[in-house]
Amino acid sequence: MRIAELSRRSEVPVPTIKFYLRTELLFPGERTSHNQAQYTEAHVRRLKVIRALIEVGGLSIAATREVLEKMYAPGMSAVDSAGKAQFAMVTQRPVIEDETWERAVKETDALLDRLGWQVRATNPARQSLASAIATLYRLGQTPQLKLLDDYAKVARQAAEAELAHLAGETDPDAFVESAVIWTALGDVIFSALRRAAQEDIVTRFTSPQE
């Protein structure tokens, strides 16, 4: 198909497609004349993944490129590719390594030990968690640390449900794509459902049904 058709199918405007080609997020089509190229279903699919990463995950062009490299690295299992891509999806914030930070890292280690979870030292989730805990300390919100165990419980349930769902996918590329897209979307969906649930609970509490 030509670029206009690719644009229609992927819902990505032609100038944006050209930008993705220039920045090498999208691999080139097969050149058929000096100013025309043919694109395939693989291009449609790749554009959808790029959109998911940029529009939903809020990733930069550089971060998107890194995730795509991990997703389609040759010689890796689908599970490993998905894992590495997910590591690359986390935007690491700069950390102030003061006493509070050290305390937060210890609290994170203690939590993961208590849960008995096997989590590599390189998993950026450790740093995100320590960073959030350090913020609770800095803002004087330490009583809220008690909520960490409740959150761990629900996060595990979410992870189990999504991995059980993914386990049914037999095509390795589709597995990796679904894992990456759902990683980005799952956060947004949890956040929205949590706010919806909060309103329902508060409404019931403050205006009991007669």
Place this chain on the structure above:
Amino acid sequence: MRIAELSRRSEVPVPTIKFYLRTELLFPGERTSHNQAQYTEAHVRRLKVIRALIEVGGLSIAATREVLEKMYAPGMSAVDSAGKAQFAMVTQRPVIEDETWERAVKETDALLDRLGWQVRATNPARQSLASAIATLYRLGQTPQLKLLDDYAKVARQAAEAELAHLAGETDPDAFVESAVIWTALGDVIFSALRRAAQEDIVTRFTSPQE
């Protein structure tokens, strides 16, 4: 206290404090001479809330100002102030109101009906949810819609745990501050714990213990 002490106590640099004063996110101190002012514990506390909204919640200056206005609006109950502040914390993305969007809105309504949750039409969580569902449609990830009910279950558990925790807070300002800070941090913490749980589950699945 003077501005240097306020900076030390709040861990916010003096130029940033001056910027917050100029943009009226922070209320002025009591002027003691033409170039000096005295600040109070209320300033320390407000600076912590501003940091939470900007650094953790990722809010813009304009959005932060809106949230602060809702948080401290006179004549509102703490629960209402917290609710309104939370509405203001959601960054609404522009929506393309096409057929896919209409379908996603219907799916959102159906989900909330099925759950029996009372969620106002004005709650931005509805739009965030519809937006995420529309993305699943657009990316051809419709099988993942099955995960919505699992996510609703865990989101409700999280909301119940945090509201039960908050219910113990008797000072209305502290209640609103904790609610707003935890709203921003809870998303980050869930996201990190979910990734940690994913690694643990995948590790156990792919390398069984002997």
